[in-house]
Amino acid sequence: MSISLKNISKSYNKVNAVQNITFNVKQGELFGLIGPDGAGKTTLFRILTTLLIPSEGTASVAGFNVVNDYKSIRNNVGYMPGKFSLYQDLTVEENLDFFATIFGTTIEENYDLIKDIYIQIEPFKNRRAGKLSGGMKQKLALCCALIHKPKVLFLDEPTTGVDPVSRKEFWEMLKRLQQKGITILVSTPYMDEAELCDRIALIQDGKILEIDTPKAIVKHYPKPIYNVRANDMYQLLKSLNDYSHNHSVYPFGEFVHYTDSRSDFKPKELEQYLESKNLLDIIINKTAPTIEDTFMELAK
Amino acid sequence: MSNNKVIEVEGLTKMFGDFIAVNAITFNVEKGEIFGFLGANGAGKTTAMKMLIGISNPTSGAANVAGFDVFTNAEDIKKNIGYMSQKFALYDDLTVKENITFFGGIYGLSRKKIKEKSTILIEELGLQNVSNQLVGSLPLGWKQKIAFSVALLHNPKIVFLDEPTGGVDPITRRQFWEMIYKAANQGTTIFVTTHYMDEAEYCDRVSIMVNGKIEALNTPKKLKEQFKAKSMNDVFLKLARG
Amino acid sequence: MKRFIGFIKKEFYHIFRDKRSLFILFGMPIAQILLFGFAITNEINNVDIAVLDHSKDATTKEIINKISASKYFSIDQFIEKESDIKSVFKKGKVKAVLNFEKDFSKNLIKENHSNIQVITDATDPNTANTISNYVNAILQNYLREQNKNSTSAYQITPQSRMVFNPELKSVYMFVPGVMTIILMLVSAMMTSISITREKELGTMEILLVSPLKPLQVIIGKVFPYIFLSIINAVVIIILSLFIFKMPVQGSLFLLGLESVLFIITSLALGILISTISATQQTAMMISLMGLMLPVILLSGFIFPVTSMPLPLQIISNIIPAKWFIIIIKAIMLKGVGLQYIWKETLILLGMTVFFIGLSVKKYKIRLE
Numbered sequence: 044m045s046i047s048l049k050n051i052s053k054s055y056n057k058v059n060a061v062q063n064i065t066f067n068v069k070q071g072e073l074f075g076l077i078g079p080d081g082a083g084k085t086t087l088f089r090i091l092t093t094l095l096i097p098s099e100g101t102a103s104v105a106g107f108n109v110v111n112d113y114k115s116i117r118n119n120v121g122y123m124p125g126k127f128s129l130y131q132d133l134t135v136e137e138n139l140d141f142f143a144t145i146f147g148t149t150i151e152e153n154y155d156l157i158k159d160i161y162i163q164i165e166p167f168k169n170r171r172a173g174k175l176s177g178g179m180k181q182k183l184a185l186c187c188a189l190i191h192k193p194k195v196l197f198l199d200e201p202t203t204g205v206d207p208v209s210r211k212e213f214w215e216m217l218k219r220l221q222q223k224g225i226t227i228l229v230s231t232p233y234m235d236e237a238e239l240c241d242r243i244a245l246i247q248d249g250k251i252l253e254i255d256t257p258k259a260i261v262k263h264y265p266k267p268i269y270n271v272r273a274n275d276m277y278q279l280l281k282s283l284n285d286y287s288h289n290h291s292v293y294p295f296g297e298f299v300h301y302t303d304s305r306s307d308f309k310p311k312e313l314e315q316y317l318e319s320k321n322l323l324d325i326i327i328n329k330t331a332p333t334i335e336d337t338f339m340e341l342a343k
Numbered sequence: 344m345s346n347n348k349v350i351e352v353e354g355l356t357k358m359f360g361d362f363i364a365v366n367a368i369t370f371n372v373e374k375g376e377i378f379g380f381l382g383a384n385g386a387g388k389t390t391a392m393k394m395l396i397g398i399s400n401p402t403s404g405a406a407n408v409a410g411f412d413v414f415t416n417a418e419d420i421k422k423n424i425g426y427m428s429q430k431f432a433l434y435d436d437l438t439v440k441e442n443i444t445f446f447g448g449i450y451g452l453s454r455k456k457i458k459e460k461s462t463i464l465i466e467e468l469g470l471q472n473v474s475n476q477l478v479g480s481l482p483l484g485w486k487q488k489i490a491f492s493v494a495l496l497h498n499p500k501i502v503f504l505d506e507p508t509g510g511v512d513p514i515t516r517r518q519f520w521e522m523i524y525k526a527a528n529q530g531t532t533i534f535v536t537t538h539y540m541d542e543a544e545y546c547d548r549v550s551i552m553v554n555g556k557i558e559a560l561n562t563p564k565k566l567k568e569q570f571k572a573k574s575m576n577d578v579f580l581k582l583a584r585g
Numbered sequence: 586m587k588r589f590i591g592f593i594k595k596e597f598y599h600i601f602r603d604k605r606s607l608f609i610l611f612g613m614p615i616a617q618i619l620l621f622g623f624a625i626t627n628e629i630n631n632v633d634i635a636v637l638d639h640s641k642d643a644t645t646k647e648i649i650n651k652i653s654a655s656k657y658f659s660i661d662q663f664i665e666k667e668s669d670i671k672s673v674f675k676k677g678k679v680k681a682v683l684n685f686e687k688d689f690s691k692n693l694i695k696e697n698h699s700n701i702q703v704i705t706d707a708t709d710p711n712t713a714n715t716i717s718n719y720v721n722a723i724l725q726n727y728l729r730e731q732n733k734n735s736t737s738a739y740q741i742t743p744q745s746r747m748v749f750n751p752e753l754k755s756v757y758m759f760v761p762g763v764m765t766i767i768l769m770l771v772s773a774m775m776t777s778i779s780i781t782r783e784k785e786l787g788t789m790e791i792l793l794v795s796p797l798k799p800l801q802v803i804i805g806k807v808f809p810y811i812f813l814s815i816i817n818a819v820v821i822i823i824l825s826l827f828i829f830k831m832p833v834q835g836s837l838f839l840l841g842l843e844s845v846l847f848i849i850t851s852l853a854l855g856i857l858i859s860t861i862s863a864t865q866q867t868a869m870m871i872s873l874m875g876l877m878l879p880v881i882l883l884s885g886f887i888f889p890v891t892s893m894p895l896p897l898q899i900i901s902n903i904i905p906a907k908w909f910i911i912i913i914k915a916i917m918l919k920g921v922g923l924q925y926i927w928k929e930t931l932i933l934l935g936m937t938v939f940f941i942g943l944s945v946k947k948y949k950i951r952l953e
Binding site for chain 1: 587588590591592594595598599602603786787788790791792793794795796797950951952
Binding site: 078079080081082176177178200203204205206207208209211232233234235247276277280293294295296297335338339342343 | 382383384385386429482483484506509510511512513514515517520521524525527528538539540541544545563564574575576579580583
């Protein structure tokens with residue numbers, strides 16, 4: 044096991060940030076922690092990177108205990124905290140050079156590992172990090188976290204606030220790093236990124252809702268989901284929320300994802316109800332649940 | 344132009360030195376519309392939004408917001424719009440009630456009116472138990488919902504929302520959008536930026552900015568047809584990747 | 586070692602790219618010294634003086650001529666009796682009165698010694714002091730000329746008396762004070778700000794999750810400022826030599842060593858501040874309120890410690906700056922060696938060891 048947590052809890056001033064968290068990440072796995080802000084993702088990252096001592100439980104990273112062997116862990120992991128944490132007043136190259144030096148290596152020594160990413164920002168290597176765009180900063184931060192060839196890479200919300208294009212590129216980079224044998228633990232509030240991970244843990248309010256592969260998690264969804272659409276979104280939502288048999292009603296892109304509380308649900312019945320509410324162009328289709336559906340169902 | 348247009352923008356441009364941050368953008372937004380304003384990081388969204396809410400002077404072009412010119416009547420614009428951003432929404436070190444009173448006050452609402460409105464607001468959001476708690480102690484999603492309600496306090500014609508749902512959990516995010524639908528249904532125009540592409544689908548119309556220019560503007564459905572894409576995410580990727 | 590050098594290189598990048606810290610580092614010492622230098626200028630020109638000559642003999646006449654011939658003084662009036670002195674000063678034009686004793690010439694020849702009183706208006710203490718010194722210089726010049734042609738050595742003893750502000754302190758006292766303030770400011774405030782900046786930016790998290798040892802981080806942060814503070818101390822001493830024309834009486838080497846000791850004390854305080862503050866702003870406030878104010882008010886820099894109420898006198902003992910000011914005053918002005926200031930040095934050393942110990946102990950290897 045590359046990362047292993049057993050019954051980890053952490054509380055600050057009597058508030059439980061995370062409670063009784065147990066999971067394992069295999070060598071070379073891309074593992075996602077999926078949950079909103081305040082779910083406790085950052086606390087878990089800080090425990091695993093030896094920045095915080097857990098209140099209860101034990102955890103190890105790359106075979107080292109997070110409390111006792113913190114020095115060994117610090118030599119073997121790469122960490123990209125949630126906040127943009129590079130030196131804004133140093134240039135791209137100076138930042139990278141600095142992190143290489145403090146880890147006792149050089150850019151040349153591990154250039155292979157970062158080459159794919161670095162060549163994208165190399166044209167700006169003399170620009171100060173503070174003047175880079177969001178996507179480029181993120182690439183530089185990743186290079187800095189990788190420069191000492193870590194065994195395990197911790198990425199805390201690397202894609203938050205980043206546009207979809209840069210996000211997509213970033214995930215492609217992660218996939219390539221994974222192929223080089225690096226274990227990656229990544230957190231994200233974007234549910235659509237979950238399916239890019241090998242396995243995910245859904246986390247909310249400091250507790251794990253479920254851990255599995257994205258496919259399996261979706262399969263566990265207990266009810267059939269229907270895409271519902273009509274000419275007026277606001278009226279549609281209102282009518283569905285008023286419908287006495289509804290189990291869940293969530294807007295999902297151009298549709299509303301609807302589940303019914305009855306086991307013998309007939310779409311026709313719902314259609315008639317919606318028509319009675321003066322809605323037009325009604326479409327009701329069965330659809331496949333997504334990670335987000337599962338998350339909401341579990342978090343309900 | 345018809346009276347229904349609450350935002351009219353023509354050839355609006357902003358330059359910083361030689362750099363063209365916003366390059367002659369032109370669009371209109373109608374009353375009660377939910378207008379999605381998308382773009383990659385650094386495409387010029389924030390700069391454009393700052394010009395529309397009257398806190399940044401355009402270099403050239405014309406824009407009329409809520410019936411007022413951005414060049415000459417910026418102060419009147421500010422009175423007629425609401426604004427909320429991801430970075431700053433409410434004061435963390437004030438309680439929910441104090442925040443409402445403060446923001447009501449700066450928009451010139453009377454004491455009585457503020458009291459009335461804050462009671463309704465607290466009730467609608469189910470905040471009775473936390474109304475005297477510091478905002479900083481509340482979950483992000485709640486904060487954002489309160490912030491949105493506060494932005495609506497003075498019945499603005501338009502509300503500008505800058506990435507209002509970043510990092511918010513999926514359920515609260517949807518409750519937030521239901522609030523947006525409701526406000527729009529009551530005639531308030533919503534101007535919103537987001538990085539969640541599923542949220543782009545909730546908008547009546549969407550514009551996508553690339554390198555300072557608006558490269559696409561239509562309903563989500565028509566945009567998907569136009570770009571032969573399955574989702575808004577694909578549309579965005581096709582456009583922004585060039 | 587390579588890590589450490591890399592770290593220090595980065596610190597220097599920060600310092601030289603941040604205009605604010607560059608200004609504090611180099612602008613402030615120069616500005617302060619120039620400010621004091623300008624305020625305490627010792628150039629005088631055509632100062633009006635009055636003469637009360639009880640002898641009216643050849644020697645007094647000669648001396649008066651010499652004084653009025655110099656470009657520094659012009660004789661405004663002659664007065665006849667002691668009681669006129671006060672009224673002359675009250676009019677404000679005359680800044681000094683020369684009072685020759687009776688039988689000035691006779692005494693000089695008979696006893697080789699006579700007295701002159703230089704009374705100055707000390708409402709402007711700096712000018713008063715300077716006038717005294719100038720009159721003195723002219724008198725000594727005169728005596729040298731006289732003694733050349735004679736076998737006996739004449740002596741004239743000028744007695745300086747200042748009216749309105751008899752407790753005049755030497756202007757030179759400001760140099761030790763300014764030096765103390767600047768070393769404190771640069772060392773304590775700048776280090777605490779530079780450490781908290783890393784916390785604020787989140788880079789501290791990365792540094793912690795790296796093989797760098799906490800001690801390496803601290804020393805790496807502090808080292809550039811030791812270097813810069815020493816440069817500052819040198820700049821201050823050089824400037825004061827030229828602008829204040831202030832001689833350093835004692836050993837420059839000892840002065841340097843004591844300064845380095847005080848710099849280390851201040852740096853340790855800076856690290857301590859950074860361990861208790863989360864933002865640059867807090868660090869700045871604590872440095873200003875917690876360090877600068879006591880240094881200015883309680884160290885004896887401006888207000889003499891001996892004239893403070895007892896509780897404040899006791900409190901002043903825990904302020905490192907107080908001891909440093911005593912030490913450098915002694916070296917610069919009295920020219921004494923370590924045998925006279927070993928006690929103060931020992932106290933400062935003790936404080937330094939204590940602060941370093943405390944800050945290393947308080948420095949967190951984790952986030953909480």
